Amino acid sequence: xxxxxxxxxxxxxxxxxxxxxxxxxxxxxxxxxxxxxxxxxxxxxxxxxxxxxxxxxxxxxxxxxxxxxxxxxxxxxxxxxxxxxxxxxxxxxxxxxxxxxxxxxxxxxxxxxxxxxxxxxxxxxxxxxxxxxxxxxxxxxxxxxxxxxxxxxxxxxxxxxxxxxxxxxxxxxxxxxxxxxxxxxxxxxxxxxxxxxxxxxxxxxxx
Amino acid sequence: xxxxxxxxxxxxxxxxxxxxxxxxxxxxxxxxxxxxxxxxxxxxxxxxxxxxxxxxxxxxxxxxxxxxxxxxxxxxxxxxxxxxxxxxxxxxxxxxxxxxxxxxxxxxxxxxxxxxxxxxxxxxxxxxxxxxxxxxxxxxxxxxxxxxxxxxxxxxxxxxxxxxxxxxxxxxxxxxxxxxxxxxxxxxxxxxxxxxxxxxxxxxxxx
DNA sequence: TCGTTTTTGGAGTGTCAACTCCAAAATGAT
DNA sequence: ATCATTTTGGAGTTGACACTCCAAAAACGA
Numbered sequence: 001x002x003x004x005x006x007x008x009x010x011x012x013x014x015x016x017x018x019x020x021x022x023x024x025x026x027x028x029x030x031x032x033x034x035x036x037x038x039x040x041x042x043x044x045x046x047x048x049x050x051x052x053x054x055x056x057x058x059x060x061x062x063x064x065x066x067x068x069x070x071x072x073x074x075x076x077x078x079x080x081x082x083x084x085x086x087x088x089x090x091x092x093x094x095x096x097x098x099x100x101x102x103x104x105x106x107x108x109x110x111x112x113x114x115x116x117x118x119x120x121x122x123x124x125x126x127x128x129x130x131x132x133x134x135x136x137x138x139x140x141x142x143x144x145x146x147x148x149x150x151x152x153x154x155x156x157x158x159x160x161x162x163x164x165x166x167x168x169x170x171x172x173x174x175x176x177x178x179x180x181x182x183x184x185x186x187x188x189x190x191x192x193x194x195x196x197x198x199x200x201x202x203x204x205x206x207x
Numbered sequence: 208x209x210x211x212x213x214x215x216x217x218x219x220x221x222x223x224x225x226x227x228x229x230x231x232x233x234x235x236x237x238x239x240x241x242x243x244x245x246x247x248x249x250x251x252x253x254x255x256x257x258x259x260x261x262x263x264x265x266x267x268x269x270x271x272x273x274x275x276x277x278x279x280x281x282x283x284x285x286x287x288x289x290x291x292x293x294x295x296x297x298x299x300x301x302x303x304x305x306x307x308x309x310x311x312x313x314x315x316x317x318x319x320x321x322x323x324x325x326x327x328x329x330x331x332x333x334x335x336x337x338x339x340x341x342x343x344x345x346x347x348x349x350x351x352x353x354x355x356x357x358x359x360x361x362x363x364x365x366x367x368x369x370x371x372x373x374x375x376x377x378x379x380x381x382x383x384x385x386x387x388x389x390x391x392x393x394x395x396x397x398x399x400x401x402x403x404x405x406x407x408x409x410x411x412x413x414x
Numbered sequence: 415t416c417g418t419t420t421t422t423g424g425a426g427t428g429t430c431a432a433c434t435c436c437a438a439a440a441t442g443a444t
Numbered sequence: 445a446t447c448a449t450t451t452t453g454g455a456g457t458t459g460a461c462a463c464t465c466c467a468a469a470a471a472c473g474a
Contacts, residue, residue: 013420013471037244038333040461051423052463058421062462111332120391121328125318126245135392169388170404173397174377177384181376184327185342190380197377201408220441220450247431258453263433265451 020058022048028069028076032115036066036122066123067133073115074137078144088148090157094202098195101175105188113183116141117176142172149202162205167198174198227265229255235276235283239322243273243329273330274340280322281344285351295355297364301409305402308382312395320390323348324383349379356409369412374405381405 026048030039041062059065084097116137123130146168152158178191233255237246266272291304323344330337353375359365385398
């Protein structure tokens with residue numbers, strides 16, 4: 001028996017990888033639009049164009065699929081904010097980053113919220129493994145923000161009183177909180193104001 | 208036919224009110240712990256000690272019950288933050304308010320998140336009426352914060368450059384975003400830092 | 415080329431959850 | 445006390461959904 005020792009390590013041919021990818025893509029899209037519980041595996045099958053046996057061949061159950069979606073959405077969020085995210089080391093870059101996020105909301109009519117945040121609200125208390133994956137996703141998101149602020153301080157653009165750890169976390173929280181309110185009110189103002197306020201605070205440390 | 212013209216206006220005896228109340232209480236508790244989709248109406252029946260016909264006598268369907276829960280949770284949140292919320296007109300009061308919220312999270316092991324925020328993430332895109340009720344709930348929450356800040360400015364505790372509308376919204380977003388991260392990381396730090404950061408910004412306007 | 419493993423097809427299966435229905439008891443107005 | 449109205453009981457009904465099963469086709473390794 002070489003059944004999955006735990007979960008990892010499986011052969012998976014190129015074709016298999018492609019099928020698996022289609023499934024995760026379809027699931028990610030549907031779960032972003034309708035939520036996890038609003039998305040049936042049958043919906044995913046239809047959208048991905050695969051049969052039930054295929055889906056359950058690549059994922060043990062729906063929870064495993066959801067975890068794959070979480071990792072996928074983390075990658076998507078980080079990729080979409082590149083290259084901005086990797087060079088958040090100036091006030092211009094910070095404001096450009098803010099603008100992009102507000103603009104994205106405007107474009108999608110403030111629907112959907114944060115791909116990670118909404119999953120977090122739905123899953124954090126229900127699925128411990130999903131919670132851990134989501135926490136890891138937020139960590140990966142927070143890190144480049146922190147790195148940019150640290151670079152600004154090291155370069156002298158921010159005073160030594162500025163705490164990059166605190167500011168990065170506050171910025172991430174502003175994104176999440178702003179999005180919850182923006183999604184609920186169908187108005188991008190909350191996200192804009194939340195980010196502007198924390199950014200204004202960062203400005204108070206300008207050297 | 209005097210069927211509900213739309214929704215409102217029904218006799219409802221004292222006994223009926225009590226039963227209805229027990230149903231909403233049970234539903235609110237379960238939906239806070241397990242989410243809306245993780246809570247079946249059968250679960251609610253069992254917890255409230257009522258039969259199916261009773262539940263459907265007071266609520267047309269599950270969505271109507273959910274909307275009642277939203278209004279209930281709004282009341283609970285506002286009541287729980289009283290009397291602090293109605294006198295957020297000093298730095299001491301603002302910090303006490305912050306402390307209470309962080310302490311609540313610590314007590315419940317950072318589980319559950321915000322009673323309104325998690326409902327918002329789950330329902331905002333699915334149920335337009337629920338979304339409207341949630342938006343109204345956030346409005347009711349934001350208003351006393353704004354009023355407190357405005358009072359501080361009018362009294363001269365804050366400079367005239369301070370914008371109570373902006374600051375109140377930023378504080379509410381800090382609560383929401385901090386809670387999303389705190390719930391996901393099982394660590395109250397995110398909420399504490401998010402609130403502290405915006406409060407520090409408010410301090411820069413101290414007169 | 416041949417045997418093995420991976421990938422795919424698609425018809426089930428069993429459970430659970432939302433909602434219905436028909437009356438019976440309790441309650442309230444007069 | 446009487447009758448209409450509200451409240452309650454609890455057994456259905458209907459559909460959806462997560463997941464299974466038995467093979468067949470395709471891809472792979474030697």
